[in-house]
Amino acid sequence: MSTAPSASNAPEQSPDRRSLRERRQERTRHELVDAVLEIIAEGGLPDATIERVSEVSGISRGTVYAHYPGGRDALLRDAYARLGRELVERTRAAAAAANDWRESLLAHASAMFDLAADARLGHFYNVSGPTLVVDGAERGIGSGASAAMIGDTLLAAQRGGAVSAEVDARATAVLLVGALRESAIGIASTPSGSTTYFAAFTRLIDGLAAG
Secondary structure, eight states, X not given: OOOOOOTTTSOOOOOOOSOHHHHHXXXXXXXXXXXXXXXXXXXXXXXXXXXXXXHHHTOOHXXXXXXXXXXXXXXXXXXXXXXXXXXXXXXXXXXXXXXXXXXXXXXXXXXXXXXXXXXXXXXXXXXXXXXXXXSSGGGGHHHHHHHHHHHHHHHHHHHXXXXXXXXXXXXXXXXXXXHXXXXXXXXXXXXXXXHHHHHHHHHHHHTTBOO
């Protein structure tokens, strides 16, 4: 019969030192971003107005502006950042489950292309979003993390002799992220092209293998 872990064996959790007000504010912002993403997924970016966000979330316009004084643009920045963080989480999990360096790198393509093929969210993240979020921390959440992960994977594969020693791991990682981004832009406009882009990215990866 299983028993609950004792207090001494239970994993320690850092106490949440935020005030009740701070936690409520974060929850409200989370709900507002949920509403923005739901609206974009259903009707596209033009439907993501403050009025519509207020309606879907059940949160008054005044409260929306209290949390986002920058209005719609500020909300869209947070929505863009949320998609970037979720993409990184999915990619990291898939890469961790891969059997080798090649599968690990292809996990980046699978995660990015799946999002890009989502009719409206994919277009927002890869096409319309970057025209709105032109600077700031939100801009590089996905690409920065992907470049770091891909670079680390290539370096580890080089140490194991699987990737050519002539490959500059960090520079190649940046180039591969650029290839993924351009492919995602194409897929966002023509989702049926996902298979073609994935095959092309696979050939790029295969070219990195040690001879």
